[in-house]
Structures are given as C-alpha cells and as structure tokens.
Amino acid sequence: MTASDLTDAPLTAGPAFLALPDLASRALAGAVVHADDEFFAEKENLLLPGAPIFDPTLFGHKGKIYDGWETRRRRTPGEDSATVRLGVPGVVRGVVVDTAFFRGNYPPEVALDGAWVEGYPDAAELAAAPWRPLVPPSPAQGDALNTYEVADEAPVTHVRLRMIPDGGIARLRVHGLPTPDPRFLAGTVDLAAAENGGRIVDCSDLFYSSPANIIGPGRSRNMGEGWENARRRDNGNDHVTVALAGAGTVDHVEIDTSYYVGNAPGSASLRGIRSAEDLDRPEAWIELVPRTRLQPDCRHRYLVEPGAEPVQFVRVDVFPDGGIARLRVNGRLTAEALDALAARIPRA
Structure with missing residues (x-):
C-alpha cells in the first residue's frame, strides 16, 4: 500500500469516502434545523446513530411509524426538503441516503445542496442562503443504501436534503474533510x-x-x-x-x-x-x-x-x-x- 492509498483507502467496504468522518453526526453536534414537512415521521431521525429499525406492528394516530423522516403524499407540484447544520464544517466528498424499510413510500429522486453560512442562522436566513448543488437530482432506490460521490471542493456549514417529490428517508450521512474555523x-x-x-x-x-x-x-x-x-x-x-x-x-x-x-x-x-x-x-x-x-x-x-x-x-x-x-x-x-x-x- 502506498502513502496515497493509505490516506484515501476506505476502512470498510464501499466507496472510498466512507472512510471519512460523518460531518453531520450527532456526536459532533450536527442537527436537522428545518424541514418543509414531517407529517409521518420526525426530521431528527435522519441523524440518529446506528442502523434504522422496523417494527411491523407499530402504528400511531397518523399511520405506520417509521424510523426516519417521512412527509405526507404531495398533491401539488414541488418537493420536500430538510436542512442540516453540520457538526463540523467541511468539504463534502460523499453522501449516504439510507431508505431502509421505505419500500412503497421512498422518493424516486433525491438531491443535496450545500452552503457556507457564518454564525447561527435561523430558518429564514438559511432559506435565503447561497445554496449550490452538491448532488444533482439523482435516482434513489427504496430500502437501500444510496451512495453519491461529491466533486465540489468548497467547504459548507449546512446541507439541504431534497426529496423529489416526497416520501421517506431513514438516515443521512455526510462524509467529508473537516474544515474547522482556525480561530478556535x-x-x-x-x-x-x-x-x-x-x-x-x-x-x-x-x-x-x-x-x-x-x-x-x-x-x-x-x-x-x-x-x-x-x-x-x-x-x-x-x-x-x-x-x-x-x-x-x-x-x-x-x-x-x-x-x-x-x-x-x-x-x-x-x-x-x-x-x-x-x-x-x-x-x-x-x-x-x-x-x-x-x-x-x-x-x-x-x-x-x-x-x-x-x-x-x-x-x-x-x-x-x-x-x-x-x-x-x-x-x-x-x-x-x-x-x-x-x-x-x-x-x-
């Protein structure tokens, strides 16, 4: 193994970016700060540690309870999105969109945008942020680990996950190179x-x-x-x-x-x-x-x-x-x- 292989090699099977830290991890204080809709299942589930779980007998007042983020069935044009503040800002190298157990209710396409926003913006300020595409609208499979490589070289503090048009996603992992503020x-x-x-x-x-x-x-x-x-x-x-x-x-x-x-x-x-x-x-x-x-x-x-x-x-x-x-x-x-x-x- 060469030195360049060593610094880029995955520690587990799959794309090389999986060896990089999850910048959105809750352990690093990542958080889902906004979602357009979370009728069936809460946005916060996206960043939970560990693999999703599923109980076929578990139902609530709004229907089947899923371990993930799930929006209602959209009856108007548009799409649903959730905004994540990264625990550590960084250059995103790859994304995992896990649709585990979402089989008839997963989004057929997903996309991810990124933005660098100083300080601690609220939802309105984030909506007006200079978002740019990291993952363009791309096909997604249900009940699967969907992986997407990212070529963008500029660091971001926030990412916006878009479901096109609606559906459910169990987990989001944002792997990349940390870019902390050197002032700290x-x-x-x-x-x-x-x-x-x-x-x-x-x-x-x-x-x-x-x-x-x-x-x-x-x-x-x-x-x-x-x-x-x-x-x-x-x-x-x-x-x-x-x-x-x-x-x-x-x-x-x-x-x-x-x-x-x-x-x-x-x-x-x-x-x-x-x-x-x-x-x-x-x-x-x-x-x-x-x-x-x-x-x-x-x-x-x-x-x-x-x-x-x-x-x-x-x-x-x-x-x-x-x-x-x-x-x-x-x-x-x-x-x-x-x-x-x-x-x-x-x-x-």
Missing part, C-alpha cells in the same frame, strides 16, 4: 479530535468497533464506544493512524482504556510523522510516547519531551491487541498550519 484552534488543543479536523486514515483491525470512536468528543460510556480489535493469534500488533488537524507540536497525550478490563492492551506507544509522503518509511517516524505498560480501565496521560518537531500524523500501536476508548493528542498547530486552514474558509 489557537493555543493548546486536541490535534487528533474529529471536531478539530482529525480523522482516521489507517487501522489494522476494526473487528468489534470503529477506530473513529477514539477521536470522538467526550468520554466513552461503555466498551462499545471505543476501538476494539479481534484477539491476535500471530506475532504482530494492532495500530491506528490519525491525520491531525494540521501540523503541530505535541505537548501531552492521553491513552484511555476506560471500560476495557479483561481486554485492554498490555502496552502501547505513539509515534508521529510530518508528511503523508513518509507514511511508508518506518525510519521517518519519531517517538512521542515510548512503548509503555497500560493498565485496564485507566486514563493514562503522558508528557511529551519538549523540542520535538511538528507532526501531521500520529500512529498509536497497541501490543499485542486490545481496546482503547479515547486518544487525545494535545498540542499547538504551527503558524503555517493555521494559515492553511484559514485559507480554506470562505469569507464574505
């Missing part, structure tokens, strides 16, 4: 955090749960909210590589094994590297935290020796396997990295 990244921040622009670019094993969990916000609440691999039966070890928000100097690191009691790693280490071109060169990696013993169900914190050069990628190795709940890489972005982030932000 000055000083010491968690360079690996997804909400600050960090993302997973490689993982040796994700049998039980996704490595994306370790850079999520907050503390994990159970073992299912971290990264856990399968039990190793060879002489290797498991690892995860994270692209940081930008190049930065690391001050201190947290490796949290909370809730991993009988399945925590025996030890771990953390290394860093400056550029993607060197990802395949083991000799180019620098040591940030040497291999050290870990305790089960414990929040480990390590100071990094001052004077280390800036890094843009870090790799945590666990020996030989085992789960970790969170990885925090606290440090400061370089002036060049902050300038590069600022250059990506649209300004009026």
Whole structure:
C-alpha cells in the first residue's frame, strides 16, 4: 500500500469516502434545523446513530411509524426538503441516503445542496442562503443504501436534503474533510479530535468497533464506544493512524482504556510523522510516547519531551491487541498550519 492509498483507502467496504468522518453526526453536534414537512415521521431521525429499525406492528394516530423522516403524499407540484447544520464544517466528498424499510413510500429522486453560512442562522436566513448543488437530482432506490460521490471542493456549514417529490428517508450521512474555523484552534488543543479536523486514515483491525470512536468528543460510556480489535493469534500488533488537524507540536497525550478490563492492551506507544509522503518509511517516524505498560480501565496521560518537531500524523500501536476508548493528542498547530486552514474558509 502506498502513502496515497493509505490516506484515501476506505476502512470498510464501499466507496472510498466512507472512510471519512460523518460531518453531520450527532456526536459532533450536527442537527436537522428545518424541514418543509414531517407529517409521518420526525426530521431528527435522519441523524440518529446506528442502523434504522422496523417494527411491523407499530402504528400511531397518523399511520405506520417509521424510523426516519417521512412527509405526507404531495398533491401539488414541488418537493420536500430538510436542512442540516453540520457538526463540523467541511468539504463534502460523499453522501449516504439510507431508505431502509421505505419500500412503497421512498422518493424516486433525491438531491443535496450545500452552503457556507457564518454564525447561527435561523430558518429564514438559511432559506435565503447561497445554496449550490452538491448532488444533482439523482435516482434513489427504496430500502437501500444510496451512495453519491461529491466533486465540489468548497467547504459548507449546512446541507439541504431534497426529496423529489416526497416520501421517506431513514438516515443521512455526510462524509467529508473537516474544515474547522482556525480561530478556535489557537493555543493548546486536541490535534487528533474529529471536531478539530482529525480523522482516521489507517487501522489494522476494526473487528468489534470503529477506530473513529477514539477521536470522538467526550468520554466513552461503555466498551462499545471505543476501538476494539479481534484477539491476535500471530506475532504482530494492532495500530491506528490519525491525520491531525494540521501540523503541530505535541505537548501531552492521553491513552484511555476506560471500560476495557479483561481486554485492554498490555502496552502501547505513539509515534508521529510530518508528511503523508513518509507514511511508508518506518525510519521517518519519531517517538512521542515510548512503548509503555497500560493498565485496564485507566486514563493514562503522558508528557511529551519538549523540542520535538511538528507532526501531521500520529500512529498509536497497541501490543499485542486490545481496546482503547479515547486518544487525545494535545498540542499547538504551527503558524503555517493555521494559515492553511484559514485559507480554506470562505469569507464574505
């Protein structure tokens, strides 16, 4: 695998963009802020975590209850839409429109628009926003994961999902490259955090749960909210590589094994590297935290020796396997990295 393959390769089967974070995730504070119609099922269901569920016996006063967003049957020309504020602004690379369990009531076509709107606009201000197409009107299948790649290179803060003309959609996932506001990244921040622009670019094993969990916000609440691999039966070890928000100097690191009691790693280490071109060169990696013993169900914190050069990628190795709940890489972005982030932000 080459360095370019590593930074673009999907961690699961399907389109490459599925490896990128879901910018609309509720875990990152994404929200559905407006819908033209939600007669049968609430708009908020679009961003619920996890797969949709279906109970064939469940009915309410308005009819069948679906785990998704469903509008009434349209009797006039037009279409229905829902507007989502992304949890983290970013460049959208692909969209998943999940119509699970919507078989006779799914929209035959869907579309997605995007806009960059500063601040915290209300519904009227969003309606007047400079929307542009990210996914043009495209065919959709019922009871299916409909995926659409996006070629637009400009970041957005909001997306507008359009059903043409009406129907039901279970879930919306908006995968892309985070573009956080660098004004909030000055000083010491968690360079690996997804909400600050960090993302997973490689993982040796994700049998039980996704490595994306370790850079999520907050503390994990159970073992299912971290990264856990399968039990190793060879002489290797498991690892995860994270692209940081930008190049930065690391001050201190947290490796949290909370809730991993009988399945925590025996030890771990953390290394860093400056550029993607060197990802395949083991000799180019620098040591940030040497291999050290870990305790089960414990929040480990390590100071990094001052004077280390800036890094843009870090790799945590666990020996030989085992789960970790969170990885925090606290440090400061370089002036060049902050300038590069600022250059990506649209300004009026």
